[in-house]
Protein backbone atom coordinates (compact mmCIF):
# COMPACT_ATOMS: atom_id res chain seq x y z
CA UNK A 1 0.00 0.00 0.00
CA UNK A 2 1.28 3.50 -0.82
CA UNK A 3 1.83 6.26 1.76
CA UNK A 4 -1.31 8.07 0.64
CA UNK A 5 -3.43 4.97 0.98
CA UNK A 6 -1.96 4.23 4.42
CA UNK A 7 -2.57 7.77 5.65
CA UNK A 8 -6.12 7.77 4.28
CA UNK A 9 -6.91 4.49 6.00
CA UNK A 10 -5.42 5.71 9.27
CA UNK A 11 -7.15 9.08 9.46
CA UNK A 12 -10.32 8.96 7.37
CA UNK A 13 -13.45 7.31 8.73
CA UNK A 14 -13.73 3.95 7.07
CA UNK A 15 -17.07 4.49 5.30
CA UNK A 16 -15.68 4.17 1.77
CA UNK A 17 -14.22 1.03 0.22
CA UNK A 18 -11.93 2.93 -2.13
CA UNK A 19 -10.35 1.40 -5.21
CA UNK A 20 -6.54 1.46 -5.15
CA UNK A 21 -6.40 4.36 -7.59
CA UNK A 22 -4.94 7.77 -6.67
CA UNK A 23 -6.26 10.44 -8.99
CA UNK A 24 -3.85 13.33 -9.39
CA UNK A 25 -5.13 15.41 -12.27
CA UNK A 26 -7.38 15.42 -15.28
CA UNK A 27 -8.96 17.31 -18.16
CA UNK A 28 -12.41 16.78 -19.60
CA UNK A 29 -13.21 13.05 -19.57
CA UNK A 30 -9.63 11.90 -19.00
CA UNK A 31 -7.95 11.63 -15.60
CA UNK A 32 -4.44 10.56 -14.60
CA UNK A 33 -3.28 8.77 -11.47
CA UNK A 34 -0.14 9.51 -9.47
CA UNK A 35 1.81 7.08 -11.72
CA UNK A 36 0.67 8.91 -14.84
CA UNK A 37 -1.71 6.15 -15.92
CA UNK A 38 -4.61 7.50 -18.01
CA UNK A 39 -8.24 6.63 -17.30
CA UNK A 40 -11.42 7.54 -19.17
CA UNK A 41 -13.88 8.88 -16.61
CA UNK A 42 -17.27 7.23 -17.20
CA UNK A 43 -18.60 8.16 -13.76
CA UNK A 44 -17.91 11.92 -13.57
CA UNK A 45 -17.73 11.82 -9.78
CA UNK A 46 -21.16 10.12 -9.69
CA UNK A 47 -22.75 12.50 -12.16
CA UNK A 48 -21.23 15.65 -10.70
CA UNK A 49 -18.66 17.01 -13.17
CA UNK A 50 -21.28 17.70 -15.85
CA UNK A 51 -18.79 19.17 -18.32
CA UNK A 52 -15.82 17.11 -17.23
CA UNK A 53 -12.74 17.71 -15.10
CA UNK A 54 -11.30 21.25 -15.01
CA UNK A 55 -13.65 22.37 -17.78
CA UNK A 56 -12.36 25.75 -19.06
CA UNK A 57 -15.64 27.70 -18.91
CA UNK A 58 -16.48 26.37 -15.44
CA UNK A 59 -12.97 27.08 -14.13
CA UNK A 60 -13.18 30.62 -15.52
CA UNK A 61 -16.58 31.26 -13.90
CA UNK A 62 -15.49 29.85 -10.55
CA UNK A 63 -12.10 31.61 -10.59
CA UNK A 64 -13.65 34.99 -11.43
CA UNK A 65 -16.05 34.69 -8.49
CA UNK A 66 -13.25 33.47 -6.21
CA UNK A 67 -11.45 36.78 -6.81
CA UNK A 68 -14.58 38.80 -5.94
CA UNK A 69 -16.20 37.27 -2.85
CA UNK A 70 -16.19 33.63 -1.76
CA UNK A 71 -18.94 33.75 0.89
CA UNK A 72 -21.11 36.36 2.60
CA UNK A 73 -23.91 34.45 4.41
CA UNK A 74 -27.54 34.67 3.43
CA UNK A 75 -27.99 37.93 5.37
CA UNK A 76 -26.98 39.83 2.22
CA UNK A 77 -27.70 39.74 -1.49
CA UNK A 78 -25.14 38.23 -3.84
CA UNK A 79 -25.53 37.99 -7.60
CA UNK A 80 -24.63 34.40 -8.61
CA UNK A 81 -27.42 32.70 -6.62
CA UNK A 82 -30.08 35.11 -7.93
CA UNK A 83 -28.87 34.57 -11.51
CA UNK A 84 -28.88 30.80 -11.04
CA UNK A 85 -32.36 30.78 -9.49
CA UNK A 86 -33.69 32.88 -12.39
CA UNK A 87 -32.15 30.48 -14.93
CA UNK A 88 -33.57 27.41 -13.16
CA UNK A 89 -37.06 28.93 -12.97
CA UNK A 90 -36.97 29.99 -16.62
CA UNK A 91 -35.92 26.51 -17.73
CA UNK A 92 -38.58 24.72 -15.67
CA UNK A 93 -41.53 27.07 -15.11
CA UNK A 94 -41.01 26.67 -11.36
CA UNK A 95 -41.43 29.81 -9.22
CA UNK A 96 -38.79 29.86 -6.50
CA UNK A 97 -35.59 28.10 -5.45
CA UNK A 98 -34.05 27.25 -2.08
CA UNK A 99 -30.30 26.55 -2.26
CA UNK A 100 -28.43 24.06 -0.07
CA UNK A 101 -25.23 22.00 -0.41
CA UNK A 102 -26.15 18.44 -1.28
CA UNK A 103 -28.84 16.11 -2.52
CA UNK A 104 -29.88 15.01 0.96
CA UNK A 105 -30.35 18.63 2.01
CA UNK A 106 -32.31 19.45 -1.15
CA UNK A 107 -34.63 16.56 -0.23
CA UNK A 108 -34.84 17.67 3.42
CA UNK A 109 -36.10 21.04 2.20
CA UNK A 110 -38.60 19.36 -0.16
CA UNK A 111 -39.90 17.27 2.77
CA UNK A 112 -40.19 20.29 5.08
CA UNK A 113 -42.13 22.21 2.42
CA UNK A 114 -44.48 19.26 1.86
CA UNK A 115 -45.09 18.80 5.58
CA UNK A 116 -45.80 22.48 6.20
CA UNK A 117 -48.02 22.79 3.13
CA UNK A 118 -50.04 19.72 4.12
CA UNK A 119 -50.33 20.81 7.77
CA UNK A 120 -51.67 24.19 6.66
CA UNK A 121 -54.02 22.91 3.96
CA UNK A 122 -55.03 19.43 5.09
CA UNK A 123 -54.47 19.34 8.84
CA UNK A 124 -51.68 18.49 11.26
CA UNK A 125 -52.34 14.75 10.91
CA UNK A 126 -51.53 14.85 7.19
CA UNK A 127 -47.77 14.33 7.07
CA UNK A 128 -47.08 10.93 5.49
CA UNK A 129 -44.78 10.94 2.48
CA UNK A 130 -44.90 7.97 0.13
CA UNK A 131 -41.73 6.94 -1.71
CA UNK A 132 -40.86 4.00 -3.94
CA UNK A 133 -39.19 0.75 -3.03
CA UNK A 134 -35.58 0.67 -4.21
CA UNK A 135 -35.40 4.46 -4.11
CA UNK A 136 -32.47 6.45 -2.74
CA UNK A 137 -32.98 9.90 -1.26
CA UNK A 138 -29.91 10.49 0.93
CA UNK A 139 -28.06 9.66 4.15
CA UNK A 140 -29.52 12.02 6.76
CA UNK A 141 -31.90 10.34 9.18
CA UNK A 142 -34.92 11.82 7.40
CA UNK A 143 -33.79 11.11 3.86
CA UNK A 144 -32.76 7.61 4.98
CA UNK A 145 -36.33 7.17 6.20
CA UNK A 146 -37.47 8.30 2.75
CA UNK A 147 -35.09 5.82 1.07
CA UNK A 148 -37.01 2.67 0.20
CA UNK A 149 -34.19 0.20 0.90
CA UNK A 150 -34.19 -1.47 4.31
CA UNK A 151 -30.51 -2.34 4.36
CA UNK A 152 -29.65 1.37 4.70
CA UNK A 153 -31.95 1.66 7.76
CA UNK A 154 -30.96 -1.22 9.96
CA UNK A 155 -28.21 0.30 12.11
CA UNK A 156 -29.75 3.75 12.52
CA UNK A 157 -33.21 3.40 14.00
CA UNK A 158 -35.29 5.18 15.09
CA UNK A 159 -35.58 7.04 11.80
CA UNK A 160 -37.82 10.05 11.20
CA UNK A 161 -41.40 8.77 11.19
CA UNK A 162 -43.94 9.48 8.46
CA UNK A 163 -42.50 7.63 5.47
CA UNK A 164 -44.08 4.68 3.67
CA UNK A 165 -42.72 2.83 0.63
CA UNK A 166 -44.72 1.29 -2.21
CA UNK A 167 -43.51 -0.86 -5.12
CA UNK A 168 -42.83 1.14 -8.29
CA UNK A 169 -45.29 0.33 -11.06
CA UNK A 170 -48.10 -0.67 -8.70
CA UNK A 171 -50.87 1.97 -8.84
CA UNK A 172 -53.21 -0.22 -6.78
CA UNK A 173 -50.75 -0.22 -3.87
CA UNK A 174 -50.48 3.58 -4.04
CA UNK A 175 -54.27 4.03 -4.25
CA UNK A 176 -54.90 1.66 -1.34
CA UNK A 177 -52.33 3.43 0.80
CA UNK A 178 -53.82 6.86 0.06
CA UNK A 179 -57.26 5.55 1.07
CA UNK A 180 -56.08 4.22 4.43
CA UNK A 181 -53.61 7.02 5.30
CA UNK A 182 -53.58 10.81 4.97
CA UNK A 183 -50.78 11.46 2.48
CA UNK A 184 -49.00 14.80 2.17
CA UNK A 185 -46.78 13.98 -0.78
CA UNK A 186 -45.52 11.29 -3.11
CA UNK A 187 -41.78 11.49 -3.75
CA UNK A 188 -40.23 9.71 -6.71
CA UNK A 189 -37.10 9.33 -8.77
CA UNK A 190 -38.08 9.07 -12.46
CA UNK A 191 -35.09 6.79 -12.88
CA UNK A 192 -33.99 5.16 -9.64
CA UNK A 193 -30.23 5.57 -9.91
CA UNK A 194 -28.71 3.85 -6.88
CA UNK A 195 -31.56 1.32 -7.08
CA UNK A 196 -30.15 -0.03 -10.38
CA UNK A 197 -30.87 2.61 -13.08
CA UNK A 198 -34.56 1.70 -13.18
CA UNK A 199 -36.80 4.07 -15.16
CA UNK A 200 -40.49 4.24 -14.25
CA UNK A 201 -42.84 2.74 -16.81
CA UNK A 202 -44.32 5.62 -18.81
CA UNK A 203 -47.91 4.56 -18.08
CA UNK A 204 -47.30 4.27 -14.36
CA UNK A 205 -45.68 7.71 -14.25
CA UNK A 206 -48.67 9.19 -16.10
CA UNK A 207 -51.21 7.47 -13.87
CA UNK A 208 -49.29 8.49 -10.75
CA UNK A 209 -49.15 12.12 -11.91
CA UNK A 210 -52.90 12.21 -12.58
CA UNK A 211 -53.76 10.45 -9.32
CA UNK A 212 -51.80 12.80 -7.03
CA UNK A 213 -53.31 15.83 -8.81
CA UNK A 214 -56.87 14.48 -8.31
CA UNK A 215 -56.16 13.76 -4.65
CA UNK A 216 -54.44 17.10 -3.98
CA UNK A 217 -51.29 15.23 -2.92
CA UNK A 218 -48.01 17.03 -3.64
CA UNK A 219 -45.62 15.48 -6.15
CA UNK A 220 -41.93 15.72 -5.25
CA UNK A 221 -39.47 14.59 -7.90
CA UNK A 222 -35.94 13.80 -6.72
CA UNK A 223 -33.73 14.90 -9.62
CA UNK A 224 -30.50 14.77 -7.65
CA UNK A 225 -28.97 12.25 -10.06
CA UNK A 226 -31.28 12.52 -13.09
CA UNK A 227 -31.28 16.32 -13.28
CA UNK A 228 -29.43 19.01 -15.18
CA UNK A 229 -29.31 17.38 -18.59
CA UNK A 230 -28.22 13.90 -17.51
CA UNK A 231 -31.12 12.02 -19.15
CA UNK A 232 -31.31 14.14 -22.31
CA UNK A 233 -33.93 16.48 -20.80
CA UNK A 234 -33.25 19.41 -18.48
CA UNK A 235 -34.98 17.34 -15.78
CA UNK A 236 -36.04 13.70 -16.16
CA UNK A 237 -39.68 14.43 -15.22
CA UNK A 238 -39.91 16.23 -18.57
CA UNK A 239 -39.36 12.88 -20.30
CA UNK A 240 -42.43 11.55 -18.48
CA UNK A 241 -44.78 14.53 -18.94
CA UNK A 242 -45.02 15.06 -15.18
CA UNK A 243 -45.78 18.38 -13.45
CA UNK A 244 -44.08 18.24 -10.05
CA UNK A 245 -44.89 20.63 -7.22
CA UNK A 246 -41.37 20.35 -5.83
CA UNK A 247 -38.11 19.28 -7.52
CA UNK A 248 -34.87 18.57 -5.68
CA UNK A 249 -31.52 18.49 -7.44
CA UNK A 250 -27.79 18.54 -6.66
CA UNK A 251 -24.96 16.33 -8.09
CA UNK A 252 -24.46 17.71 -11.64
CA UNK A 253 -25.90 21.15 -10.85
CA UNK A 254 -22.69 22.59 -9.42
CA UNK A 255 -20.40 20.94 -11.96
CA UNK A 256 -18.06 19.84 -9.14
CA UNK A 257 -18.73 22.12 -6.18
CA UNK A 258 -21.28 21.22 -3.48
CA UNK A 259 -24.67 22.67 -4.36
CA UNK A 260 -28.24 21.52 -3.86
CA UNK A 261 -31.44 23.20 -5.02
CA UNK A 262 -35.10 22.70 -4.20
CA UNK A 263 -37.38 24.14 -6.89
CA UNK A 264 -40.83 25.21 -5.76
CA UNK A 265 -43.88 25.56 -8.02
CA UNK A 266 -46.34 28.44 -7.70
CA UNK A 267 -48.53 26.24 -5.48
CA UNK A 268 -45.91 25.95 -2.73
CA UNK A 269 -43.62 28.91 -3.45
CA UNK A 270 -44.60 30.79 -0.28
CA UNK A 271 -44.99 27.83 2.04
CA UNK A 272 -41.71 28.53 3.82
CA UNK A 273 -41.52 31.97 5.43
CA UNK A 274 -38.80 33.94 7.23
CA UNK A 275 -36.93 31.70 9.64
CA UNK A 276 -38.58 28.46 8.55
CA UNK A 277 -35.47 27.07 6.88
CA UNK A 278 -31.90 28.08 6.19
CA UNK A 279 -28.36 27.01 5.35
CA UNK A 280 -25.10 28.77 6.16
CA UNK A 281 -23.41 27.67 2.95
CA UNK A 282 -26.55 27.41 0.78
CA UNK A 283 -26.33 29.54 -2.36
CA UNK A 284 -22.59 30.00 -1.94
CA UNK A 285 -21.44 32.49 -4.61
CA UNK A 286 -18.60 30.32 -5.95
CA UNK A 287 -20.73 27.17 -6.23
CA UNK A 288 -23.51 29.20 -7.86
CA UNK A 289 -21.15 30.93 -10.32
CA UNK A 290 -19.97 27.48 -11.43
CA UNK A 291 -23.55 26.26 -11.65
CA UNK A 292 -24.53 29.26 -13.80
CA UNK A 293 -21.82 28.17 -16.24
CA UNK A 294 -23.22 24.62 -16.23
CA UNK A 295 -26.93 25.47 -16.49
CA UNK A 296 -26.44 28.17 -19.16
CA UNK A 297 -24.98 25.50 -21.46
CA UNK A 298 -27.81 22.97 -21.05
CA UNK A 299 -29.78 24.00 -24.15
CA UNK A 300 -31.71 22.02 -26.77
CA UNK A 301 -28.57 21.31 -28.81
CA UNK A 302 -26.69 19.95 -25.78
CA UNK A 303 -29.68 17.82 -24.73
CA UNK A 304 -30.00 16.39 -28.26
CA UNK A 305 -26.31 15.55 -28.14
CA UNK A 306 -26.70 13.80 -24.76
CA UNK A 307 -29.47 11.64 -26.27
CA UNK A 308 -27.34 10.93 -29.34
CA UNK A 309 -24.33 9.92 -27.24
CA UNK A 310 -26.60 7.66 -25.18
CA UNK A 311 -27.75 5.98 -28.39
CA UNK A 312 -24.13 5.59 -29.47
CA UNK A 313 -23.40 3.63 -26.28
CA UNK A 314 -26.53 1.51 -26.74
CA UNK A 315 -25.77 0.74 -30.38
CA UNK A 316 -22.28 -0.46 -29.46
CA UNK A 317 -23.42 -2.67 -26.58
CA UNK A 318 -26.87 -3.89 -27.64
CA UNK A 319 -26.75 -7.62 -28.29
CA UNK A 320 -23.00 -7.82 -27.63
CA UNK A 321 -21.53 -10.92 -26.00
CA UNK A 322 -21.90 -10.90 -22.21
CA UNK A 323 -24.39 -7.96 -22.23
CA UNK A 324 -27.89 -8.88 -21.09
CA UNK A 325 -29.73 -5.56 -21.20
CA UNK A 326 -29.32 -1.79 -21.06
CA UNK A 327 -31.54 0.54 -19.03
CA UNK A 328 -31.68 4.30 -18.51
CA UNK A 329 -31.98 7.43 -20.59
CA UNK A 330 -29.50 9.81 -22.19
CA UNK A 331 -26.14 9.47 -20.45
CA UNK A 332 -27.54 7.72 -17.36
CA UNK A 333 -27.15 4.09 -18.31
CA UNK A 334 -27.30 0.78 -16.47
CA UNK A 335 -25.79 -2.29 -18.13
CA UNK A 336 -26.80 -5.75 -16.97
CA UNK A 337 -23.82 -7.97 -17.64
CA UNK A 338 -23.43 -11.74 -17.44
CA UNK A 339 -20.38 -11.29 -15.21
CA UNK A 340 -20.90 -9.64 -11.81
CA UNK A 341 -20.90 -5.86 -12.23
CA UNK A 342 -18.12 -5.40 -9.67
CA UNK A 343 -15.88 -7.73 -11.64
CA UNK A 344 -16.52 -5.80 -14.87
CA UNK A 345 -15.74 -2.49 -13.16
CA UNK A 346 -12.43 -3.83 -11.78
CA UNK A 347 -11.38 -5.25 -15.15
CA UNK A 348 -12.28 -1.96 -16.86
CA UNK A 349 -10.26 -0.04 -14.29
CA UNK A 350 -7.18 -2.15 -15.01
CA UNK A 351 -7.66 -1.25 -18.68
CA UNK A 352 -8.06 2.50 -18.01
CA UNK A 353 -11.83 2.98 -17.80
CA UNK A 354 -13.56 4.17 -14.62
CA UNK A 355 -17.17 2.96 -14.44
CA UNK A 356 -19.67 2.71 -11.58
CA UNK A 357 -22.05 0.06 -10.33
CA UNK A 358 -25.69 0.35 -9.23
CA UNK A 359 -26.98 -2.80 -7.55
CA UNK A 360 -26.30 -5.59 -10.09
CA UNK A 361 -25.60 -3.24 -13.01
CA UNK A 362 -22.61 -1.45 -14.44
CA UNK A 363 -23.60 2.22 -14.33
CA UNK A 364 -22.32 4.87 -16.72
CA UNK A 365 -22.66 8.60 -15.98
CA UNK A 366 -20.02 10.20 -18.23
CA UNK A 367 -19.66 13.96 -18.69
CA UNK A 368 -22.45 15.37 -20.86
CA UNK A 369 -19.85 16.64 -23.35
CA UNK A 370 -17.64 13.54 -23.48
CA UNK A 371 -16.12 13.50 -27.00
CA UNK A 372 -17.53 10.71 -29.21
CA UNK A 373 -14.12 9.12 -29.82
CA UNK A 374 -13.28 8.89 -26.11
CA UNK A 375 -16.78 7.59 -25.36
CA UNK A 376 -16.42 4.91 -28.06
CA UNK A 377 -12.97 3.98 -26.75
CA UNK A 378 -14.36 3.45 -23.24
CA UNK A 379 -17.38 1.50 -24.46
CA UNK A 380 -15.10 -0.75 -26.56
CA UNK A 381 -13.17 -1.63 -23.40
CA UNK A 382 -16.39 -2.40 -21.51
CA UNK A 383 -17.56 -4.52 -24.45
CA UNK A 384 -14.31 -6.50 -24.58
CA UNK A 385 -14.29 -7.04 -20.83
CA UNK A 386 -17.88 -8.33 -20.90
CA UNK A 387 -17.16 -10.67 -23.82
CA UNK A 388 -14.14 -12.34 -22.20
Ligand SMILES: *Cc1c(COP(=O)(O)O)cnc(C)c1O
Nearest residue numbers: 102103104136137138193224225
Ligand atom coordinates in the same frame (compact mmCIF):
# COMPACT_ATOMS: atom_id res chain seq x y z
C1 LIG B 1 -26.97 10.93 -4.66
C2 LIG B 1 -28.42 11.04 -4.42
C3 LIG B 1 -28.94 11.67 -3.27
C4 LIG B 1 -28.06 12.15 -2.14
O1 LIG B 1 -27.23 13.20 -2.55
P1 LIG B 1 -26.01 13.67 -1.59
O2 LIG B 1 -25.47 14.88 -2.31
O3 LIG B 1 -25.05 12.55 -1.50
O4 LIG B 1 -26.62 14.04 -0.28
C5 LIG B 1 -30.30 11.81 -3.16
N1 LIG B 1 -31.12 11.34 -4.13
C6 LIG B 1 -30.67 10.76 -5.24
C7 LIG B 1 -31.63 10.29 -6.28
C8 LIG B 1 -29.30 10.56 -5.42
O5 LIG B 1 -28.85 9.93 -6.51
